[in-house]
Amino acid sequence: QQPVQSPQAVILREGEDAVINCSSSKALYSVHWYRQKHGEAPVFLMILLKGGEQKGHEKISASFNEKKQQSSLYLTASQLSYSGTYFCGTASVSLTGGGADGLTFGKGTHLIIQP
């Protein structure tokens, strides 16, 4: 089942913070975050694993609540370059063992950063 992302869209001023949520009804093994700009391919942001720690990269970080099967992506002091559509992808089992149905992506959150 497809994870649910919220909000569907958000408009911010440069420098403001944003939080994007991803929720699944299934027990999760990992959560993956990607950003896609219009007309471009998705770009990897980070992976969070069951039992792992909160990940972060510069002003973008994320958390994974295993009990609630939820993940949140945090964008701090947003920049114009952060604009795009953010997708979370979830896996209910390890994909390296084979036999899994791959990553299931949410419908995306459209983020617009205005100057």
Next chain:
Amino acid sequence: KAGVTQTPRYLIKTRGQQVTLSCSPISGHRSVSWYQQTPGQGLQFLFEYFSETQRNKGNFPGRFSGRQFSNSRSEMNVSTLELGDSALYLCASSLVGAYYEQYFGPGTRLTVT
């Protein structure tokens, strides 16, 4: 380091025909995954190949198939095309698999008329 390349970039086919799409992963990457992207359904996983073997498979009909060659290049085939197959087909390569960081290609835009 060269990125993931996909050919062709654009394709127009007629309903009932078949099509083959090609993906060349980043050098050294052994995993190639294929995704279908449409405005209504978003990004949907098709299958993953790792070292020439299909490792994971999404919920798509058997008309969708793929293979991977010994040099890790991968092809995806869709037989008996339907109008609903019109989409952007993306491939992604990874060092160890879809479990890890994936690098997406620019995609092949398939239009079925």
